[in-house]
Amino acid sequence: MCEKDEPPAPVSLRKSRLSPRALLGNYLYRRVALWVLLVCLILSALLLKTDVRSKTAKVVGFGGFPGTAPPSPQPPPQGSSPHQKQLDAQRLKKLEQQVKEENKPHWIIYKHLNGYFSGLKSLVSIEDHVPEWPSPDHYTGPVTVVPQSNNSIPTPEPYRPYPDYHSEEYLAKHPPVVECHLDEHGTPVPDIHAFPGVPQPHPDPALGDHKILGIRNDVCFDRFGRYGPYGLGYGTEEGGTGQGMDTEHTGAEAVWADTGKIDYRRVDWGGAQERCVARNAQRFVDTTDTDGGNGKEDQNGIRKIEQRQAVIVRTYVGYRWTPHAILNLRAIISELSLKTGGEYSVHFLLHVKDRNAPIWADRSVVQRILDENVPQEFHSLCTVWSEDQMRLYYPGDFGETFRTPSSQPVHGVYRSAHMPMQVFALQHPEYAHIWNWELDMRYTGSFYELFDRIRSWARDQPRRLLWERSAKYYIPALHGSWEQFSDLVANETEASGRPPIMGPVDFPGRKPLFSETPAHRKSVVPPSCDDDQPPETCGVGEEADIITFNPLFDAESSGWVFSEDVTGYDTHLRIPPRRCAIITASRLSRRLLLAMHEETWRHHHSMFTEMFPATMALHHGLKGVYAPHPVFLDRGWDLGAIERSFNGGRDGSSGGPGSPFDIRNEHNHKGATWYFNAEFSGLLWRRWLGYAQMDGRGDDGGRAGEGELRGGQREEESELSSGRMCLRSMLLHPIKYDNPADKA
Ligand SMILES: *[C@@H]1O[C@H](CO)[C@@H](O)[C@H](O)[C@H]1NC(C)=O
Numbered sequence: 001m002c003e004k005d006e007p008p009a010p011v012s013l014r015k016s017r018l019s020p021r022a023l024l025g026n027y028l029y030r031r032v033a034l035w036v037l038l039v040c041l042i043l044s045a046l047l048l049k050t051d052v053r054s055k056t057a058k059v060v061g062f063g064g065f066p067g068t069a070p071p072s073p074q075p076p077p078q079g080s081s082p083h084q085k086q087l088d089a090q091r092l093k094k095l096e097q098q099v100k101e102e103n104k105p106h107w108i109i110y111k112h113l114n115g116y117f118s119g120l121k122s123l124v125s126i127e128d129h130v131p132e133w134p135s136p137d138h139y140t141g142p143v144t145v146v147p148q149s150n151n152s153i154p155t156p157e158p159y160r161p162y163p164d165y166h167s168e169e170y171l172a173k174h175p176p177v178v179e180c181h182l183d184e185h186g187t188p189v190p191d192i193h194a195f196p197g198v199p200q201p202h203p204d205p206a207l208g209d210h211k212i213l214g215i216r217n218d219v220c221f222d223r224f225g226r227y228g229p230y231g232l233g234y235g236t237e238e239g240g241t242g243q244g245m246d247t248e249h250t251g252a253e254a255v256w257a258d259t260g261k262i263d264y265r266r267v268d269w270g271g272a273q274e275r276c277v278a279r280n281a282q283r284f285v286d287t288t289d290t291d292g293g294n295g296k297e298d299q300n301g302i303r304k305i306e307q308r309q310a311v312i313v314r315t316y317v318g319y320r321w322t323p324h325a326i327l328n329l330r331a332i333i334s335e336l337s338l339k340t341g342g343e344y345s346v347h348f349l350l351h352v353k354d355r356n357a358p359i360w361a362d363r364s365v366v367q368r369i370l371d372e373n374v375p376q377e378f379h380s381l382c383t384v385w386s387e388d389q390m391r392l393y394y395p396g397d398f399g400e401t402f403r404t405p406s407s408q409p410v411h412g413v414y415r416s417a418h419m420p421m422q423v424f425a426l427q428h429p430e431y432a433h434i435w436n437w438e439l440d441m442r443y444t445g446s447f448y449e450l451f452d453r454i455r456s457w458a459r460d461q462p463r464r465l466l467w468e469r470s471a472k473y474y475i476p477a478l479h480g481s482w483e484q485f486s487d488l489v490a491n492e493t494e495a496s497g498r499p500p501i502m503g504p505v506d507f508p509g510r511k512p513l514f515s516e517t518p519a520h521r522k523s524v525v526p527p528s529c530d531d532d533q534p535p536e537t538c539g540v541g542e543e544a545d546i547i548t549f550n551p552l553f554d555a556e557s558s559g560w561v562f563s564e565d566v567t568g569y570d571t572h573l574r575i576p577p578r579r580c581a582i583i584t585a586s587r588l589s590r591r592l593l594l595a596m597h598e599e600t601w602r603h604h605h606s607m608f609t610e611m612f613p614a615t616m617a618l619h620h621g622l623k624g625v626y627a628p629h630p631v632f633l634d635r636g637w638d639l640g641a642i643e644r645s646f647n648g649g650r651d652g653s654s655g656g657p658g659s660p661f662d663i664r665n666e667h668n669h670k671g672a673t674w675y676f677n678a679e680f681s682g683l684l685w686r687r688w689l690g691y692a693q694m695d696g697r698g699d700d701g702g703r704a705g706e707g708e709l710r711g712g713q714r715e716e717e718s719e720l721s722s723g724r725m726c727l728r729s730m731l732l733h734p735i736k737y738d739n740p741a742d743k744a
């Protein structure tokens with residue numbers, strides 16, 4: 001064995017030694033992982049002719065990093081010796097008993113995963129990557145040894161998930177794209193950087209998947225590759241943010257090799273964006289009222305002209321703009337707007353809460369509000385709005401509400417955050433689609449790759465059983481390929497006896513839109529759905545009207561607190577059918593927003609913020625899609641338990657009775673990277689930024705603030721560590737603060 005002549009090691013190292021039994025054990029995944037590890041050790045010993053000990057394996061779990069926290073007195077047992085198996089079985093029994101007797105959440109029996117915290121020195125190519133999860137070995141503990149494939153960290157490479165705008169292939173089909181700049185002096189928009197590989201043993205996502213969407217899963221991003229181009233890692237005197245300089249930063253300079261450290265002190269993002277769109281005006285269709293954003297062809301019949309999309313960032317007076325919030329917005333604008341030659345435009349909808357502020361009367365009032373509440377670099381992106389303005393747009397009596405647990409007014413942002421979006425759509429016919437984005441979301445990868453791939457994936461989804469597929473979480477390790485998942489949903493739908501949804505939905509008391517009256521009747525389903533077409537192509541190639549980042553679940557009897565916050569319908573009739581997606585992040589089509597607008601002003605209909613857009617799409621036969629983006633869990637869950645917990649609603653879906661969005665079931669999302677009450681998202685994000693965090697691993701199942709202080713500069717620089725963290729692309733929410741120094 002490689003480690004035979006290892007010198008006496010600290011307790012935490014000794015505990016994690018490989019045992020011969022592990023190599024011959026029953027679990028396929030573990031065997032593969034360990035054999036790969038062993039081969040790596042031998043190869044690196046032969047190739048590098050150096051001391052194997054210093055090149056191969058490091059402990060990532062369980063304490064002992066000088067200066068970060070006192071070493072844990074008794075690290076939990078690891079490995080699979082008979083003694084340890086016995087201890088694990090005892091632990092499991094104790095936990096299962098606690099779950100039952102003390103009414104604790106069932107998931108505390110699954111151990112925390114360590115692979116997220118592996119660093120750049122453990123990078124392997126995707127072919128050699130063995131994820132820590134999924135693994136049948138989740139009970140007997142997470143990986144505690146990380147193969148350190150390289151002592152020096154590799155160099156990150158520019159990451160460009162854009163079409164090659166200069167290629168003949170692109171130019172044959174599209175008008176040329178004029179390059180955009182950060183300012184009038186031609187400062188280039190920098191590239192973000194990625195590392196070619198994934199840290200061993202970075203877990204796979206539990207819900208959703210990179211590859212089906214077309215997002216790369218064979219690269220990872222560290223904080224400097226992601227944010228260094230936008231001002232992380234250098235001081236304000238050089239035009240940076242001054243953030244990240246107190247974190248581990250070996251090799252960070254590589255990201256500034258091409259552009260130098262960019263001075264952001266005088267950038268005006270709105271101006272840069274406007275110049276970009278103006279220079280690329282020939283690419284875009286002027287009015288978007290007629291088709292659903294599917295593009296048009298010019299006289300030559302070859303060149304498709306893009307239709308434009310807006311990204312609405314919702315902010316408010318009093319929001320605290322930290323340097324990290326600024327970095328996040330610079331990334332969004334650079335990657336979606338400037339790098340694409342203006343395909344997207346970013347706007348801020350700034351909510352002014354002070355009812356006494358005469359914001360419609362005088363420009364100087366607005367300027368003062370901007371000066372006090374928004375960094376200057378973003379001023380020219382802002383559109384102000386107020387709740388009183390919504391009362392003016394949508395006057396009259398809204399009638400009764402079935403049931404609302406809040407005492408908020410129907411025009412308020414809490415219950416009707418969609419209203420300002422509707423008004424924005426009305427005022428901006430140039431946008432075929434509008435993304436709704438919130439400030440407490442982060443993305444470790446490229447925003448363009450995320451938005452573009454989700455857009456085209458949703459466009460290519462057939463309409464048949466689409467609402468049914470969109471109601472269920474996709475668990476690739478359990479459900480298999482997307483085709484298998486689709487089969488499963490078809491079977492479950494058939495077994496349910498409920499007719500699948502297709503086209504507009506009828507219900508007692510339904511009121512039509514103008515476009516649905518006989519005089520105007522125009523089908524909302526595309527020609528690919530005509531009777532003479534094969535059913536599987538219906539809707540393929542049709543842009544989605546709503547794309548959500550969580551399942552579109554049936555709110556009826558779901559236990560979701562706001563499921564009956566439905567206003568303006570006849571409350572003597574049955575409550576209308578509803579769909580909902582938690583977290584308002586979404587893309588809404590102009591067609592949908594105008595339908596919502598008409599329902600609001602003409603029929604006085606509204607529903608709680610997260611339910612109204614999805615329900616309007618359902619009622620009016622529009623195309624609704626849940627995009628199964630990768631969501632990770634902090635613990636090594638059993639696959640069956642994920643299905644039971646996240647698809648525990650009616651007929652194997654996430655809706656109806658047993659829904660994961662039932663207030664009693666929402667705890668299941670605590671360890672996820674994406675949910676409004678998730679705790680793992682913030683922990684993982686701050687660790688990735690290089691800040692030490694309590695690891696949330698208390699005896700009681702662990703919570704934010706419990707456990708040991710882990711990560712941060714001392715640990716990432718330590719000899720025992722595999723270095724600076726590098727994560728696959730993932731969406732994180734909620735991020736209530738970035739730098740622990742900013743914690744309110
Ligand atoms: C280690 O990294 C260096 C620099 O990135 C690279 O040239 C070398 O091939 C790597 N060695 C191994 C064994 O991966």
Ligand SMILES: *[C@@H]1O[C@H](CO)[C@@H](O)[C@H](O)[C@H]1NC(C)=O
Nearest residue numbers: 484485486487488489490491
């Ligand atoms: C769906 O049902 C068919 C027919 O009963 C069966 O052959 C198939 O295996 C099922 N697929 C899934 C994914 O459950």
